Amino acid sequence: MFYMLNNTSREVHEMSLHTATADLFDSQRAQPDLPLDQPLPATEKQMSYARILSSKSGVALPKGIERDRTALSSWIEAHKAAPPAGRFANYPSSKQVAFAERIARLKRGSVPPECFRDKTLMSRWIDSNKPR
Numbered sequence: 711m712f713y714m715l716n717n718t719s720r721e722v723h724e725m726s727l728h729t730a731t732a733d734l735f736d737s738q739r740a741q742p743d744l745p746l747d748q749p750l751p752a753t754e755k756q757m758s759y760a761r762i763l764s765s766k767s768g769v770a771l772p773k774g775i776e777r778d779r780t781a782l783s784s785w786i787e788a789h790k791a792a793p794p795a796g797r798f799a800n801y802p803s804s805k806q807v808a809f810a811e812r813i814a815r816l817k818r819g820s821v822p823p824e825c826f827r828d829k830t831l832m833s834r835w836i837d838s839n840k841p842r
Contacts, residue, residue: 749778756782763789802832813839 752760757776764771767789775782793799802810802825810821810832817839825832 749780752776752779752782756786760786800828800830802826802829806832806836810836810839813841816841 752775756779760771760775760782763769763786769789772781772785775785806829807821807826810825813836814821821832821835825835
């Protein structure tokens with residue numbers, strides 16, 4: 711039993727607490743599990759990239775892999791080219807450099823020299839200077 715005071719009329723009201731959700735976690739009334747048996751189909755971009763990898767590596771795509779997005783993703787991870795390693799691995803790509811120089815020309819400025827030695831710096835410079 712609870713009591714509530716109304717400040718405007720100075721009346722006291724008696725209230726009782728009734729739980730409307732007593733059976734909230736009742737497993738008999740819970741929503742059934744979602745049917746996760748059916749995997750999501752692969753996206754068109756995934757399939758396109760997988761076909762390119764397949765033709766470059768000479769490894770055929772497994773049968774029915776287009777019906778399972780996660781299986782195709784795993785196949786792509788296993789067959790894609792390894793990231794570059796070595797002395798120049800951290801350098802920006804030629805496309806990054808060309809894009810940055812085009813932005814610099816539009817803004818009548820120049821790309822900072824340290825950006826040419828670090829792809830992360832180049833990416834940040836591009837993001838902060840690209841025209842909106």
